[in-house]
Amino acid sequence: MRHRLKIIPIGGFGEIGKNMLLLQYGDTIIVIDAGLMFPDGDMLGIDFVIPDISYLISNKDKVKALILTHGHEDHIGALQYLLKDLDIPIYGTPLTLGLVEKKLEEFRLKANLNKIKPNDTITIGPFTIETFRQTHSIPDTIGLAITTPVGLIVISGDFKLDQTPIDGNPPDFNKLVEFGKRGVLALFCDSTNVEQPGITPSESLVKSSFENIFNSTKSRIFLVTFASNFHRIQQAVDMALKFGRKVAIAGKSLITNIEVAKRLGYINIPDDIMINIKDVNNLPDEKVLVLTTGSQGEPYSALSLLTNHSYKQLSLRPGDTVILSTKPIPGNEVMVYRMVDQLFRKGVEVIYGKDAGVHVSGHAAQEEVKMFINLLKPKYLIPYHGEYRHLALLKKIGLELGIPKDHIIIIENGTILEFEDGRAITDGKISLNNIYVDGLSIGDVGNIILMERKRLAEDGVLIVGVLIDSETGLILDGPEIISKGFIFVKDSEELIEIARERVREVFRKKAGKNGNINKEALVKETLENFFNEELKRKPVIIPLVWEI
């Protein structure tokens, strides 16, 4: 029986993060990636957001595999939630699975893990999946070329075209050309960095910047990077070796990750240059390199502790050099720059910012994306891994390359894309929710609760307790008024007393006459009006009325 190929984006289409994409043909569904997304500033109190897998759960029997393209949290970070409902084999490269194993340990989960390498081929039902090497800001990243009954679908995964990557493995252009020759029906292409013209600099660029800094610095060096940027870590370690510094690591995630990458051979750190963080104080300044994390200004990160308190007896001090070998994730700017200010205030030499040459992106800029598309010559181009503007800009690039307008398809999460007879159609939507994780609660916090939090945050809350005589309808005791985030009741005694009296008066006038009146609403309305008149402010008012 012939089916259509259904492709359903669950996350990462119209947003950056919580990447997840489904391919379905007949009774077989494969899932590509299971990532989390860090919350926006207005997702108050949320730890992170994960993909809504209800479609997978209601098609449980069909789901045959999860394939991971690389080990970043926006690709593997929601795995533990998926595994609670789905017991499926997971495929990934050795480093990716190494990081997954650590995660499974932490959550005390078991899973069926299957190692794949670039240039492997696996078959799952009607899908034949060929993996190909991509260059990105974490080693062992792959893209997927999936032969389906309706044609060849290429999934780029996250990538840049780094001609001189640190591990000496440039992108596999042969493979891309070969797929191009075979004919690519559709390419799902990373759009994260398409606002950037030109070419993303090679990871190797960072080398010469590091070399200059290490060469001219006599103080202790603290290098801050993302915990999974193993190429960056390798480059820092190489400099330590070259300039005779010992290496200490501060930060749990970094220690764990380096342990995994070292064991699997993805980074090379001679044992004799590693020292315990506690021994840093025993070394001369020019012999110290500390690798650490916390570049986003997170309040309890190792960098933050090193700056403001101490991290295992170690503290930053005037004259130290801190290299921020990262960039602010959009939305984190204020926190990041507050931390940079704090470092400067400490008298630390801070090397940061786009002109310092100590960080490069892991995603392809415009010219790389063009080259990638030209190598693959897809019939259909589907931008992904981007907010809407990135998808739209990638569409523009596709048009420049001569792909017809109706062969570049912008879809957002939930839109079902179908392929039949070499033709794409969008056919309906599945309904998806943002699943917010807050503490142990998954999905308990919804949009309405977030809206409530926003109002509480902006206006504060006033709790008003009243004890009422159920016979007369008059106030026996109260109103008792408690304010949080609105005004200080103590400092505003007079105002509060007028407010109280206003409530009593209203009850004398209205409530006595009519027992059916909604007393909660009456308290609420009275005080809303009062504070709006007096202060032009609208706290959330919560009446608690007892009738006895």
Add this chain to the structure above:
Amino acid sequence: MRHRLKIIPIGGFGEIGKNMLLLQYGDTIIVIDAGLMFPDGDMLGIDFVIPDISYLISNKDKVKALILTHGHEDHIGALQYLLKDLDIPIYGTPLTLGLVEKKLEEFRLKANLNKIKPNDTITIGPFTIETFRQTHSIPDTIGLAITTPVGLIVISGDFKLDQTPIDGNPPDFNKLVEFGKRGVLALFCDSTNVEQPGITPSESLVKSSFENIFNSTKSRIFLVTFASNFHRIQQAVDMALKFGRKVAIAGKSLITNIEVAKRLGYINIPDDIMINIKDVNNLPDEKVLVLTTGSQGEPYSALSLLTNHSYKQLSLRPGDTVILSTKPIPGNEVMVYRMVDQLFRKGVEVIYGKDAGVHVSGHAAQEEVKMFINLLKPKYLIPYHGEYRHLALLKKIGLELGIPKDHIIIIENGTILEFEDGRAITDGKISLNNIYVDGLSIGDVGNIILMERKRLAEDGVLIVGVLIDSETGLILDGPEIISKGFIFVKDSEELIEIARERVREVFRKKAGKNGNINKEALVKETLENFFNEELKRKPVIIPLVWEI
């Protein structure tokens, strides 16, 4: 009698915004600028922040003048609050005072306004103040050279060194050289843009970008800029003239500002190209230029209304071109890019970002700052108008220029800087608070209330009402539980019922035996523990206990 010159920074030292600086000699205080600051993301529900003028109020009789360097809100935006307590003459250039007048009208205030121009000299007590022309992103910007009994103090104000400004008035290098020759004791220098190497491009750079866009665009053009960027507005109007478009204005602040600048001769818009916003729909697309504001993604801005609803019968539609001739103010990135996404989703052509050439900064980059300092050759350099890192980077620049380390003084708000016998000393601090404006309340909202708002925002609130028999100490009715921003009581009936029972049980066990027990604390503690165990979450718990 000889006094020391006291210089006290009230705002703008260690932060960007709410600029205010005092000079005091004997019984004379002059105030330079009175600006507001837009709130950080964690100043929840705050409209803006204003300088703390308690020192001025307690020295009321000494305060002789307020001098405004230009008309931006971070320099004039707190004026109305200052005038409530201080009745002092205000000095400013014509455009600055024109904008001040509009503000006074709005707040129904009167003030003693005194026009000054570049190259004027005014004497206030022991201070002789010479004004000099500066180039910045608003016309009629001045710097101040203040001859005091202890030496010449130069205050840069906001500036860049634009060699080809739109109004044809480059910076007054002669004056700077002359001050340098006379000997500058101290220079207060704008550090806002010192993270940027090289030179800030001239405002004229925007011209060629605009020309390319207007030349190749057949659709309607919506140009979004800051409401006070009159040079930018002039350039857009010039393009409309050149390419035969009519000009409509959307947005109250922009209409007001353009009216002021036009009346005072700071922009030149022929009457016959202006049209009412309502008539835009009657014109062919290629004849339309709409000037508007809302570049920061503000939800009720004209741009936002044009995008999502309609602004006086006008709406954006697919194919329109929107030029974002601004940049995101730090902290606004998420809101700005959400708006850009929304525009792309509408099918609008959006021209934005640093590579588009449609915006330049109004502040000096590193090489300009160096030139400025070299022209003035100050004995002391005091960085201002910057967050701490900017101050520290300007210090580095000063060192590169050969100014001795102890002659570059980083001070933050409140630190008293004194000059005597050609020598600077920092001598104590005045205590300053952030004054938060929220609705009509000025200063009511303090740091503790902001902390309460943050907790409410992140964790939500649970209100628990209990009616207790004062004789037995047992619960008569309740607990009644109301949740805001925590969980849905309806969806979590079972959990809430267990929580209720837990409270009842505790009261049965403990409260009955001991009437002196703190019942509020008991309710609070019981539920805190319960929700921490069950959900690993910590809502703000507010008990309201009645004993009858």
